[in-house]
Ligand SMILES: Nc1ncnc2c1ncn2[C@@H]1O[C@H](COP(=O)(O)OP(=O)(O)OP(=O)(O)O)[C@@H](O)[C@H]1O
């Protein structure tokens with residue numbers, strides 16, 4: 001936990017250089033690995049961003065700055081994702097598309113999940129929330145992903161996610177598995193069953209067990 | 220928490236020769252003090268549903284239960300008392316009575332309930348007009364105001380009797396995003412301060428995403444019903 005505390009301290013100072021150097025040192029000296037970093041340091045740091053200032057506009061600004069720093073940190077981790085993948089000698093078994101519904105601004109959790117898929121031997125494209133809805137639905141039969149993972153933070157976006165899943169059921173290949181996750185479901189788990197997805201995932205272990213089914217078939 | 224309003228198996232059918240079913244077996248209950256939004260495409264049945272909740276319209280079948288009592292068991296007098304005292308309305312189209320000033324419109328539910336307007340009540344009405352940003356036009360004839368100003372006056376009017384429930388049909392439909400934010404904050408403040416239950420039909424994502432619960436109506440049915448927490 002001392003690494004988490006140190007990282008939040010750096011994040012509160014909004015020191016991007018120090019944040020990147022600190023994390024890269026943790027990874028290169030094997031004090032933690034990518035999953036440990038995402039799970040025990042970056043995600044809690046993102047969720048725990050407190051702001052005691054009265055002026056909420058400054059809080060929103062600070063949240064943006066800190067999120068941007070964490071984003072840079074995550075992008076810097078990719079060589080370590082690949083290194084771990086090589087070390088595991090994991091084959092690539094399938095492919096996943098990781099996305100957020102349109103207008104979902106919190107997409108960093110989904111970005112980390114994309115790396116989880118890679119570590120589980122599933123080639124993952126992270127498309128954030130920028131992909132136009134119709135274009136994705138229109139192309140999904142050609143992309144033919146084994147998994148589509150949708151991350152929802154703002155509970156309002158559950159509405160469009162329900163529709164997205166219904167449309168995917170019609171257009172995606174029948175073996176495409178749909179996974180949902182994100183803080184909208186953490187805040188109220190009753191919302192999980194309101195969407196016709198195949199799986200709900202919250203942790204790296206969840207992704208691991210969901211993808212292992214595919215692995216067994218293709219080994 | 221107790222339910223302030225319940226709908227059981229509500230159906231609404233318009234027309235006798237050519238029948239259109241506008242609401243199809245709606246079951247909903249609303250917790251006292253909750254802040255709810257209703258969304259759905261144009262023509263999906265939202266206003267019809269809200270009018271039935273507010274006892275302004277009757278379902279073809281089904282039950283409306285307010286504070287645990289089926290409204291079919293209430294006398295006409297009791298029902299109009301509830302309508303005037305316990306429920307505040309903001310309508311989608313018809314906001315204000317044209318022969319009155321803005322302030323007189325705001326005071327109308329109070330006058331209907333109590334007769335003469337006291338000094339305190341007048342001050343309270345002026346205060347609400349100030350909160351909705353209209354202290355400058357309180358004495359304007361209601362027809363001499365913009366659409367958005369009329370809408371804000373209607374919101375002040377809905378609040379005047381401190382009703383237990385406020386039913387609002389697109390209350391920010393004519394407002395720019397800044398005024399929408401101001402009105403939303405006002406409604407939330409009243410919700411938190413007095414425990415007033417809000418049921419708001421809205422097309423505005425910024426209002427809906429801030430509610431505790433979103434109910435989506437599709438073709439007269441509940442397509443989705445989600446709570447934030
Ligand atoms: N008095 C009426 N007689 C017959 N049909 C009606 C009547 N009032 C409404 N309808 C029909 O009922 C359906 C639902 O209308 P309603 O006004 O409840 O929709 P809404 O969801 O509020 O739409 P909007 O977002 O456009 O306000 C519509 O198809 C409408 O044509």
Ligand SMILES: [Mg+2]
Pocket residue numbers: 265266267311388
């Ligand atoms: Mg309507």
